[in-house]
Amino acid sequence: MRQGQAVANRASALRGAGALAACAGLALLAACSKPQPADNAPFANGEWVDLTHALGPETVFWPTDGDFVHEENFHGHTDGGWFYSSYDLRLPEHGGTHLDAPEHFAEGRETADEVPLSRLIAPAAVVDVSEAALADRDYLFTVEDLAAWEAGNGQLPAGSILLFRTGYDRYWPDRESYMGTALRGAEGVAALHFPGLSPDLAQFLVDEREVAAVGLDTPSLDYGQSADFRVHRILLAQNIPGFENVANLGALPAWGATVVALPAKVRDGSGAPLRIVAFVPEGTPPPAR
Amino acid sequence: MRQGQAVANRASALRGAGALAACAGLALLAACSKPQPADNAPFANGEWVDLTHALGPETVFWPTDGDFVHEENFHGHTDGGWFYSSYDLRLPEHGGTHLDAPEHFAEGRETADEVPLSRLIAPAAVVDVSEAALADRDYLFTVEDLAAWEAGNGQLPAGSILLFRTGYDRYWPDRESYMGTALRGAEGVAALHFPGLSPDLAQFLVDEREVAAVGLDTPSLDYGQSADFRVHRILLAQNIPGFENVANLGALPAWGATVVALPAKVRDGSGAPLRIVAFVPEGTPPPAR
Numbered sequence: 351m352r353q354g355q356a357v358a359n360r361a362s363a364l365r366g367a368g369a370l371a372a373c374a375g376l377a378l379l380a381a382c383s384k385p386q387p388a389d390n391a392p393f394a395n396g397e398w399v400d401l402t403h404a405l406g407p408e409t410v411f412w413p414t415d416g417d418f419v420h421e422e423n424f425h426g427h428t429d430g431g432w433f434y435s436s437y438d439l440r441l442p443e444h445g446g447t448h449l450d451a452p453e454h455f456a457e458g459r460e461t462a463d464e465v466p467l468s469r470l471i472a473p474a475a476v477v478d479v480s481e482a483a484l485a486d487r488d489y490l491f492t493v494e495d496l497a498a499w500e501a502g503n504g505q506l507p508a509g510s511i512l513l514f515r516t517g518y519d520r521y522w523p524d525r526e527s528y529m530g531t532a533l534r535g536a537e538g539v540a541a542l543h544f545p546g547l548s549p550d551l552a553q554f555l556v557d558e559r560e561v562a563a564v565g566l567d568t569p570s571l572d573y574g575q576s577a578d579f580r581v582h583r584i585l586l587a588q589n590i591p592g593f594e595n596v597a598n599l600g601a602l603p604a605w606g607a608t609v610v611a612l613p614a615k616v617r618d619g620s621g622a623p624l625r626i627v628a629f630v631p632e633g634t635p636p637p638a639r
Numbered sequence: 640m641r642q643g644q645a646v647a648n649r650a651s652a653l654r655g656a657g658a659l660a661a662c663a664g665l666a667l668l669a670a671c672s673k674p675q676p677a678d679n680a681p682f683a684n685g686e687w688v689d690l691t692h693a694l695g696p697e698t699v700f701w702p703t704d705g706d707f708v709h710e711e712n713f714h715g716h717t718d719g720g721w722f723y724s725s726y727d728l729r730l731p732e733h734g735g736t737h738l739d740a741p742e743h744f745a746e747g748r749e750t751a752d753e754v755p756l757s758r759l760i761a762p763a764a765v766v767d768v769s770e771a772a773l774a775d776r777d778y779l780f781t782v783e784d785l786a787a788w789e790a791g792n793g794q795l796p797a798g799s800i801l802l803f804r805t806g807y808d809r810y811w812p813d814r815e816s817y818m819g820t821a822l823r824g825a826e827g828v829a830a831l832h833f834p835g836l837s838p839d840l841a842q843f844l845v846d847e848r849e850v851a852a853v854g855l856d857t858p859s860l861d862y863g864q865s866a867d868f869r870v871h872r873i874l875l876a877q878n879i880p881g882f883e884n885v886a887n888l889g890a891l892p893a894w895g896a897t898v899v900a901l902p903a904k905v906r907d908g909s910g911a912p913l914r915i916v917a918f919v920p921e922g923t924p925p926p927a928r
Contacts, residue, residue, distance in 0.1 A: 392681035392682055392897050392918055393897065396681075398757075398760060404905070405905050405906060405908075406905075406907070420906075423731070430866075433745060435746075435909040436733060436743065436909050436910070438705070438729065439728070439731075439908075439912075440727065440728070441728055442725070443725060443728060454724060455722060463694075578719060608682065612901040612916065614694060614914060615689075615691045615693045615694055615736070615912075616695075617693040617694060617695035619694075619709070619728075620724040621725070621726075622728075625901035625902060625904055627901065631681075
């Protein structure tokens with residue numbers, strides 16, 4: 351039973367994106383001896399947005415993978431009289447909102463624990479391809495899609511995290527509409543239909559831009575019908591990681607947000623569950639849709 | 640085989656904390672049409688520090704818990720000729736660097752997916768209790784330890800993440816020196832010896848300070864010899880989460896860093912693996928030790 355919503359507690363005042371601003375206000379009212387956040391405090395004016403699907407039994411994994419299992423060890427009152435709960439977690443690396451480490455498709459490249467923070471925390475560009483992608487489940491993002499973004503925002507700066515918004519997160523967690531099929535196993539893989547990067551775009555990013563990472567709101571950097579995973583092979587070979595099954599990209603501006611994408615630090619991991627959030631400074635609202 | 644260190648790739652220039660500064664420099668040299676990070680870009684001047692132990696077979700879990708298992712699904716060359724690797728993950732919620740969600744000891748309080756970002760991303764205070772804690776494995780941090788920090792730094796502002804540095808991360812992952820015993824099961828629990836918060840300090844934090852979260856570099860908020868877990872019960876009942884088995888707190892200043900602690904978003908989780916990092920602005924070096 352969840353009592354949380356009914357229980358008054360002092361913590362409630364801390365919730366939500368306004369907490370830091372509220373703290374700053376409180377500090378001004380209090381004794382001058384309180385330490386103030388430095389003038390360069392990184393998150394003083396803006397809002398945090400969560401771009402992560404929760405992990406649960408309904409979480410979408412690849413058709414050949416198993417599901418997320420939350421195995422109860424204990425949940426209830428102990429002999430001592432207090433409540434206690436604890437679980438084990440079991441999940442494939444490549445499902446839900448997750449990191450593709452370069453090693454997933456590129457032998458000897460960085461594993462999940464080795465991806466540097468400079469590739470995980472960076473300014474984010476959001477290229478909205480949702481009109482074409484929602485109209486065509488097999489849509490491949492093109493160099494022209496990036497050019498259209500650059501026409502409005504300038505050339506993508508080196509070190510940016512490049513995110514593609516297809517709008518497919520609206521289908522989560524319904525496998526059939528999200529991936530194009532609810533079938534599992536090899537039969538399911540053959541029936542996958544969802545959009546992704548074109549190999550030409552991936553090669554352009556490697557040759558002509560210096561992206562920190564590439565993410566999107568579908569299950570894979572390569573589109574569902576790919577049989578050779580060329581986008582993965584092109585990007586990951588350059589130690590450019592992928593963020594897959596990202597949520598809520600419609601809440602970000604085309605430019606101006608900073609993404610913080612922190613994977614579980616799995617040694618030798620080809621991937622890992624990813625918690626991805628973004629800081630949106632005041633004055634950079636998402637485009638109206 | 641790891642070839643990563645020997646392979647020249649364009650990504651190497653992006654690594655490390657200087658990446659954003661380097662990008663800004665590149666942008667200045669390039670066309671004016673490039674978008675610039677906003678003047679209020681949150682991470683322009685400073686360095687990111689990782690406070691997370693990697694998850695591997697050696698990761699320290701509670702004596703009654705199992706170990707981390709990284710189960711290989713595939714690692715090698717496919718019929719198509721390209722390399723591919725993928726694994727399943729299996730782990731208890733409460734080991735390695737991890738979140739204690741309020742629900743762990745407080746029925747109906749927030750679960751791992753529900754802890755608000757305002758409790759996970761906030762200015763950090765680091766109280767160094769290492770001298771006493773390294774001298775006495777059963778040391779309990781006191782209200783006076785916090786008072787000593789406040790004498791030097793001012794009263795702890797509402798909304799801060801409060802971190803205690805015992806220095807025990809130096810023993811990781813040697814169970815005997817880290818936890819006081821290498822025994823497993825109930826026998827191991829009885830033999831645990833490592834420092835933690837006193838219940839009086841936990842109650843003081845609830846009554847007199849508004850902390851966002853409490854973390855430390857030992858396996859538990861309560862010390863090893865605790866049999867009633869009062870610190871957990873006091874803090875978690877107020878929806879104040881815990882960060883346990885944190886690493887590398889000696890790299891942070893007593894005040895001035897911002898912590899970003901992102902747990903895997905486990906629905907109904909009593910805890911979750913945590914990736915915790917900190918941004919240290921220029922001009923706030925850690926104290927000399």
